Amino acid sequence: MVRQHVTGPFAIRVRDIVHRPGEMREFERDVQAPEKWGEGLVSVDAGEPIDLDVRVESVHEGILVSGSADTEYTGVCGRCLTDIARDVRVEFQELFAYPGDEATDFEVQDDHVDLETLVRDAIVLSLPFQPVCQPDCPGLDPATGERLTASTGTEQHEPLDPRWAALQGYTTDHDDEAPRPGVENTEES
Ligand SMILES: [Zn+2]
Incomplete structure (x- = not known):
């Protein structure tokens, strides 16, 4: 050559x-x-x-x-x-x-x-084959073609967490000999 x-x-x-x-x-x-x-x-x-x-x-x-x-x-x-x-x-x-x-x-x-x-x-x-603007980019709404934001459509499971936490707290209290007043006050405030 x-x-x-x-x-x-x-x-x-x-x-x-x-x-x-x-x-x-x-x-x-x-x-x-x-x-x-x-x-x-x-x-x-x-x-x-x-x-x-x-x-x-x-x-x-x-x-x-x-x-x-x-x-x-x-x-x-x-x-x-x-x-x-x-x-x-x-x-x-x-x-x-x-x-x-x-x-x-x-x-x-x-x-x-x-x-x-x-x-x-x-x-x-x-070079990335599938580049993303951010790791959790939600992409486009399949119905409207609008760009989804991180606060749209992904928060439905969020309210479950506090309730689950409350349930856990109740169970823990129940297993104890008796609820301690100090702990109760802290949780309500
Ligand atoms: Zn993106």
């Missing part, structure tokens, strides 16, 4: 450590998503800033790349369609092999490692 020179923003120059096993460098780099990443309800927009924290380590077979990427995804809640925006952080690690006989997914090219595919895949895989 013939490729052009590696010059994109995700390309990291590693000339000073190639074929020098044990040498290691660390980089921080601010880049931007070159295109929209993700095809689901949420995605990383083109131009979205991505903070890269990368360590490149020279090993016998090539350059071992590990690090993390921080960015933000946007889209809609899968239940109520409200706009959402969330920070996302992914970690990655991959060996970029020296060009050789064996085909590999990642190769050191022109003394560079190009992290774009690596970072993109890690981020896209981390």
Whole structure:
């Protein structure tokens, strides 16, 4: 496979450590998503800033790349369609092999490692398939299509709790030798 020179923003120059096993460098780099990443309800927009924290380590077979990427995804809640925006952080690690006989997914090219595919895949895989605006989003009313709020439709069981508690209190009192006046006063106040 013939490729052009590696010059994109995700390309990291590693000339000073190639074929020098044990040498290691660390980089921080601010880049931007070159295109929209993700095809689901949420995605990383083109131009979205991505903070890269990368360590490149020279090993016998090539350059071992590990690090993390921080960015933000946007889209809609899968239940109520409200706009959402969330920070996302992914970690990655991959060996970029020296060009050789064996085909590999990642190769050191022109003394560079190009992290774009690596970072993109890690981020896209981390995007939620069923994003929600909040963990208990009640979604839309099936009848009206209106967005339900947390106080609608989910409180019917709530009044049972005090009654159950009162019943428990009665049972406990009943098991005692006699109700204690002090406890009775406390419960009534
Ligand atoms: Zn929602």
